[in-house]
Amino acid sequence: MTIGIILAAGSGIRFGTDIPKQxxxxxxxxxxxxxxxxxxxxxxxxxxxxxxxxxxxxIISKEYSNFKIVSGGETRxxxxxxxxxxCNSGTNKVLIHDSARPFVDHSIIENCIKxxxxxxxxxxxxxxxDTIIQIQDDNIIEMPNRSILRAEQTPQxxxxxxxxxxxxxxxxxATDDIRLVMELGITPKFITGSPKNFKITTLExxxxxxxxxxxxx
Numbered sequence: 001m002t003i004g005i006i007l008a009a010g011s012g013i014r015f016g017t018d019i020p021k022q023x024x025x026x027x028x029x030x031x032x033x034x035x036x037x038x039x040x041x042x043x044x045x046x047x048x049x050x051x052x053x054x055x056x057x058x059i060i061s062k063e064y065s066n067f068k069i070v071s072g073g074e075t076r077x078x079x080x081x082x083x084x085x086x087c088n089s090g091t092n093k094v095l096i097h098d099s100a101r102p103f104v105d106h107s108i109i110e111n112c113i114k115x116x117x118x119x120x121x122x123x124x125x126x127x128x129x130d131t132i133i134q135i136q137d138d139n140i141i142e143m144p145n146r147s148i149l150r151a152e153q154t155p156q157x158x159x160x161x162x163x164x165x166x167x168x169x170x171x172x173x174a175t176d177d178i179r180l181v182m183e184l185g186i187t188p189k190f191i192t193g194s195p196k197n198f199k200i201t202t203l204e205x206x207x208x209x210x211x212x213x214x215x216x217x
Contacts, residue, residue: 001090002113004039004048004155005083008032008060008099009072011053020053021200022099026213031200034102036064042106044113051083075173077180084164094163096177097155102209103196104155111191112157120159121181124193125150152176153193162186
């Protein structure tokens, strides 16, 4: 059984709107809805779990009455774990996706699932176009070779038992689940994502999404 977990529990305080970014509407659809629909319509996904901010639990439960809705935690790690522990007992693969990436496509989802046939952890990433510099006290101290660098995206895919073990053993917070399995000594695989699978973090990102969708209202 393969489960898709959509993380929508963030507060969105950096976004500058009255409501968390994942609940903002474009063309009368919440940003959250785009990734939920893509996962739900993929034939390789057996169930979709939506992890939401507690303050939005009742609203999202009504709007997505056919989905399993879970309250998130204080951190991203807590929210991921909240989704994981509600997975069906027959789950063997799980994909964790950030709801603020509305343009994930079926190809990315299917490539993640396929990669899990031979790997216990996989992440999505794209090449880095800009030169990356490492600084200290406003001085450049390192310029890594960008040919070996990638910008990470989601979804991230896992063997279910592996990611559960990683969550239970790791103490502290982590900005993504791949770090947790790496702490177990596991080397994750990466698959190529898409520049279109960007994360809506700023109002500029929101405007970019509106252009892609041809905003009507």
